[in-house]
Every structure is written in C-alpha cells, then in structure tokens.
Amino acid sequence: MERKMTVADGGGGFDPGGVRRDFSILESGLVWLDNAATTQRPDGVLAAMERFYRRQNANPRRSVHRLGNEATQAFESARERVARFIGGAPEEVVFTAGTTAGINLVVGGLAEEELGEGDEVWVSAAEHHSNWVPWQQAVLRTGATLKVIPLREDGRLELDVLRAGVLRGRTKWVAVTWVSNVLGLENDVAAVAQIARDVGARVLVDGAQGVAHLPVNVGRMGCDFFAFSGHKMYGPMGIGALWGRGELLAEMTPTVFGGEMIARVDDGESVWAEAPWRFEGGTPHVAGAVGLGAAVDWLQGLPEGAHEHEAVLARVAAERLAELPGVKVWGAQEGRLSLVSFSVEGIHPHDVAQVLDDRGVAIRAGHLCAQPLLRRLGVAAVARASFFPGNTLEEVERLVTGVKAAQELLA
Numbered sequence: 436m437e438r439k440m441t442v443a444d445g446g447g448g449f450d451p452g453g454v455r456r457d458f459s460i461l462e463s464g465l466v467w468l469d470n471a472a473t474t475q476r477p478d479g480v481l482a483a484m485e486r487f488y489r490r491q492n493a494n495p496r497r498s499v500h501r502l503g504n505e506a507t508q509a510f511e512s513a514r515e516r517v518a519r520f521i522g523g524a525p526e527e528v529v530f531t532a533g534t535t536a537g538i539n540l541v542v543g544g545l546a547e548e549e550l551g552e553g554d555e556v557w558v559s560a561a562e563h564h565s566n567w568v569p570w571q572q573a574v575l576r577t578g579a580t581l582k583v584i585p586l587r588e589d590g591r592l593e594l595d596v597l598r599a600g601v602l603r604g605r606t607k608w609v610a611v612t613w614v615s616n617v618l619g620l621e622n623d624v625a626a627v628a629q630i631a632r633d634v635g636a637r638v639l640v641d642g643a644q645g646v647a648h649l650p651v652n653v654g655r656m657g658c659d660f661f662a663f664s665g666h667k668m669y670g671p672m673g674i675g676a677l678w679g680r681g682e683l684l685a686e687m688t689p690t691v692f693g694g695e696m697i698a699r700v701d702d703g704e705s706v707w708a709e710a711p712w713r714f715e716g717g718t719p720h721v722a723g724a725v726g727l728g729a730a731v732d733w734l735q736g737l738p739e740g741a742h743e744h745e746a747v748l749a750r751v752a753a754e755r756l757a758e759l760p761g762v763k764v765w766g767a768q769e770g771r772l773s774l775v776s777f778s779v780e781g782i783h784p785h786d787v788a789q790v791l792d793d794r795g796v797a798i799r800a801g802h803l804c805a806q807p808l809l810r811r812l813g814v815a816a817v818a819r820a821s822f823f824p825g826n827t828l829e830e831v832e833r834l835v836t837g838v839k840a841a842q843e844l845l846a
C-alpha cells in the first residue's frame with residue numbers, strides 16, 4: 436500500500452499532474468472518473484482538429500486543388516498512424532464512426548452473407564450491447580444460433596466451454612471483447628482466436644476498452660477484425676477504426692453506398708473501389724481522423740508508468756470500496772486494468788452517482804450497455820469509476836468519501 440501511494444503520487448517517477456496539464460477541461464478541478472464512457476481530449480488533439488479546419492479544410496480524395504491534396508494527405512497520414520498503432524497495414528484500416536459502426540459493418544457486410552440455418556455465432560457474457568445486438572439480429576435474420584461463453588466466478592471467460600462448443604457445433608464466428616467495460620479485466624483474445632481458427636471460424640475483437648490501456652497488435656491477437664473508437668482513447672467522438680485482414684476486406688460488401696466508394700458506376704450496376712475506401716462512402720470525418728492520429732501520438736508519448744498508475748488507482752479504489760460495509764465490488768482484483776464497478780446495498784447507483792456529482796466527482800451509473808452481463812450478476816444497474824493516468828490517489832479518496840456520504844444520506 437505504501438509503495439502504491441508513492442507511485443501514484445509521483446514519487447516513483449510518474450507524475451499524474453504532468454498528464455493532467457494537457458486537459459483544459461480539468462482545470463476547474465473536476466474529478467473525471469468516467470473515462471471508460473469517454474475520455475477527455477488533450478488540448479493537442481483539439482488543436483490538431485482546429486488546425487485542419489483553419490488551414491487544410493477541403494473534401495479529401497475529390498478535389499485536385501492544393502487544399503484538396505492537403506486534406507487527402509492529412510486523412511491518409513492519420514490512417515497510417517492508426518495502422519502503426521495497432522500493428523496493421525494502412526489499407527486494412529477502415530475509418531468508421533466508432534466501435535459500434537465497425538462491428539455493424541462486419542456483421543452486415545460479411546457475417547450475414549455467410550451465416551445460415553444450423554450455424555453458430557459465439558459471443559461472451561461480458562459483451563457490450565455493441566457486440567451483442569448486431570450478432571443477435573444477424574442470427575435472427577439468418578436462422579443461425581447465438582451461443583454465449585459463460586464467465587467464471589472471477590469474471591474470466593470459461594474457455595473450456597467455448598472449446599467444447601466449437602467442436603460440437605458449426606461455429607462460423609466468435610466475437611469477444613478484449614476488455615470488459617463492467618469488470619475491467621483483459622480477456623485472453625489470442626486464446627479465443629486460436630480456438631476459433633482451429634475450427635475455421637472467423638474472429639472479431641471489440642477493442643473499445645483496451646486501446647487506451649494496453650499495447651495493441653492485431654497480428655499477435657490472431658483475430659480477423661478489430662474494432663475501436665477514438666473517443667475512448669483521447670480522440671474525438673464520431674471517429675473510430677475497423678481493422679480487417681486484407682483478404683477478408685476484399686470479400687466484404689460495403690453497407691454504405693454513395694460518393695467515393697466506387698471505381699465505376701454504370702446505369703444498372705457499380706464496381707467498388709479498393710478497400711478500405713469502398714467502406715467509406717460519403718464525405719469522411721477528416722478532422723476526426725486527424726484528431727485520432729493526434730490522440731495516437733499523445734497516447735504513445737505518455738511517460739513510463741502511466742498505465743501502471745491507472746491500474747494502481749483502480750486496484751486501490753476497488754480495495755477501499757470493498758472495505759466499506761454494504762459495498763460489493765464486481766470482478767477479480769487480479770488483472771484489473773483501469774476501472775471498478777460496484778453496488779451499494781440499499782442505494783440505487785444513480786443516487787450514488789448523484790451524490791458524487793454534487794461533490795464534483797463524475798462516475799457512470801446504469802446498466803453500462805451490458806444488460807446480459809448485469810442479468811447474470813443479478814443486478815439491474817451498477818456504479819462505475821474508471822481512471823486515466825491523470826487521476827490521483829486523492830481523487831480515489833474523494834470517490835470513497837463520496838460513497839460513504841451517499842450511505843450516510845440514503846442507506
């Protein structure tokens with residue numbers, strides 16, 4: 436505990452204050468513990484977006500004038516940065532509106548065409564609705580079946596159930612989250628991918644809660660698709676990326692038709708452009724892509740110890756909350772990356788969040804878009820505090836004190 440205090444307070448070499456200074460929005464003293472819903476954006480990301488609109492604004496890949504070329508270059512150079520960030524090739528990176536859009540593109544453009552009666556799709560019990568509902572709807576439309584990888588008591592995936600299941604049934608797709616947005620634990624997606632590949636199934640990884648905290652390498656994961664959102668990794672809202680294996684992107688059908696996604700349009704039919712542009716019909720969110728590229732740079736420039744620091748905060752928060760009578764902390768302590776979800780006996784999570792908000796501490800409360808998981812935990816809603824490297828142990832104390840205050844006031 437003593438060592439943790441040293442690390443989190445900067446004495447161990449990492450200074451949360453240095454990170455925090457990049458965020459004007461936090462100057463008011465706001466305690467932002469809702470980073471898993473959306474991170475704040477460093478001033479450098481905002482400046483990069485503003486620079487694009489002030490100096491380079493044009494519609495990319497259309498106009499031959501100077502600004503048109505600059506906008507194209509800004510857009511494509513952001514794609515290259517994102518590709519390097521995840522260990523993929525630029526032509527395998529599709530800009531999307533976010534994780535949800537990326538998953539829907541894979542489901543609508545490829546999975547649904549491959550699925551039929553008797554086929555099986557596996558998701559885990561820890562999925563966000565974004566990686567549950569698209570598959571649920573796909574199986575309803577195609578006559579396939581949705582199967583669920585259960586969780587062990589500690590919140591980790593029961594991989595033996597998946598292993599046995601894929602051998603028994605006709606598994607076509609396995610779609611899992613890298614990090615649960617409720618439990619905050621990293622899933623062994625490489626092991627999941629291996630199990631799926633052994634039976635020739637395709638694998639999609641929802642990377643939304645991992646990209647801000649873990650090094651990404653899609654090749655090492657062994658997945659076929661990897662979807663994530665810019666706004667959960669210090670980038671803008673409304674932009675994200677889908678990485679897909681080149682040969683699969685070549686097979687995938689676009690789901691948005693229109694400008695700049697074609698090679699040729701005849702009266703009666705069209706020929707698509709190459710990937711990834713065939714999946715980016717319409718004027719793209721160039722400022723968003725530029726901001727995402729800047730966010731990648733910012734994230735990669737974080738000082739050493741930043742991710743250990745957020746893990747320390749999450750662990751200390753979980754320990755301190757679990758010590759309070761009537762508070763239940765969800766998920767294993769070991770491997771907790773950056774967040775803690777909890778329930779306070781006799782108090783609705785919304786009320787806990789309200790009391791904390793009155794004290795200047797912002798947390799998330801509700802079903803966290805993970806109703807299948809919450810049902811399995813036996814609750815309708817939870818409270819969640821999620822950290823970034825600019826948070827401090829003092830803020831963890833304010834969280835704990837606020838929860839105690841909620842108990843005194845409402846329990």
Ligand SMILES: Cc1ncc(COP(=O)(O)O)c(C=O)c1O
Binds near residue numbers: 534612643804
């Ligand atoms: C694990 C996970 N997947 C997917 C999403 C959806 O992300 P977006 O709303 O940016 O599409 C979220 C957002 O909370 C998430 O936590």
